[in-house]
Structures are given as C-alpha cells and as structure tokens.
Amino acid sequence: MNKMTKKDYFEVLRGLAVEAGNEGAVEFCEKEIERLANRKATQTKVQKENEGLVEIVFEVLQGLGKPSTIAEIQGADERIKEMSNQKVSALLKKLVDADRVVRVKEKKVTYFSVKG
Numbered sequence: 001m002n003k004m005t006k007k008d009y010f011e012v013l014r015g016l017a018v019e020a021g022n023e024g025a026v027e028f029c030e031k032e033i034e035r036l037a038n039r040k041a042t043q044t045k046v047q048k049e050n051e052g053l054v055e056i057v058f059e060v061l062q063g064l065g066k067p068s069t070i071a072e073i074q075g076a077d078e079r080i081k082e083m084s085n086q087k088v089s090a091l092l093k094k095l096v097d098a099d100r101v102v103r104v105k106e107k108k109v110t111y112f113s114v115k116g
Contacts, residue, residue: 007036050091056080057091058100058114067104067111 004012010029017025043051060077061068070088074080080088092112095101104111 007033010036050094053083053087054091054094057088058095061095061101061112062114067113069109069111073112 010032014026014029014033017023017029056077056079057073060073060080064072064076068076070085070092073092074083074085074088092101092103096103096112100115102113102115104113
C-alpha cells in the first residue's frame with residue numbers, strides 16, 4: 001500500500017463530510033486540496049535556476065561522450081567548475097530521475113553517461 005499524502009487525507013475527509021451532510025467541512029477540504037495543488041505548481045527562484053544548470057550539465061556530459069565522474073564533468077566546462085561537487089551531484093540526480101542519464105558504480109567510483 002502506498003503512503004497517503006495530505007491531499008489523499010483531505011479527499012477521505014471530504015467524502016466523510018459529504019456523507020455526514022456537513023457542507024462547511026466539504027468546502028474546507030476542497031479549499032485545502034486546491035491549496036495543495038497550487039503549491040506544487042509554482043517553482044522557487046532556485047528551482048528555476050537549477051533547470052538551466054541541469055541543461056548545462058547535460059550538454060557537458062554529452063560533449064564528453066564517455067562515462068565520466070563528477071570531477072571530470074566539472075573540469076570540462078567553466079560554468080560548472082565553480083559549483084560544488086554536491087551541487088553537480090544533485091543536478092545529475094535530477095537527470096538520472098528524468099531517465100536522461102545513466103549512473104554506474106564501478107569499484108567505488110561513480111560514473112555518469114548520457115542514456116542512449
């Protein structure tokens with residue numbers, strides 16, 4: 001069974017309120033569900049910046065044309081060189097989650113390469 005989200009709980013409560021005929025509770029649950037939907041729709045300033053950085057990291061990885069470590073990726077481009085290893089790792093994780101990059105671990109060393 002999947003873990004229930006806040007939205008799931010409000011939908012259950014809304015169903016119970018409909019059965020009980022409590023219109024105030026129904027309206028409250030609907031407002032909360034709408035608020036949760038709106039919250040996920042907007043991106044923070046940092047998230048917007050990271051979208052551009054993810055594309056830069058992807059382009060650099062494509063340009064390398066071989067499985068590369070984070071240090072190799074950083075050394076290949078001036079725009080990435082100033083970023084911390086943790087930042088580049090987080091951006092690469094976004095690419096792995098989006099199924100655009102493959103992460104392979106060989107002898108305690110992690111390599112990243114473009115999928116395909």
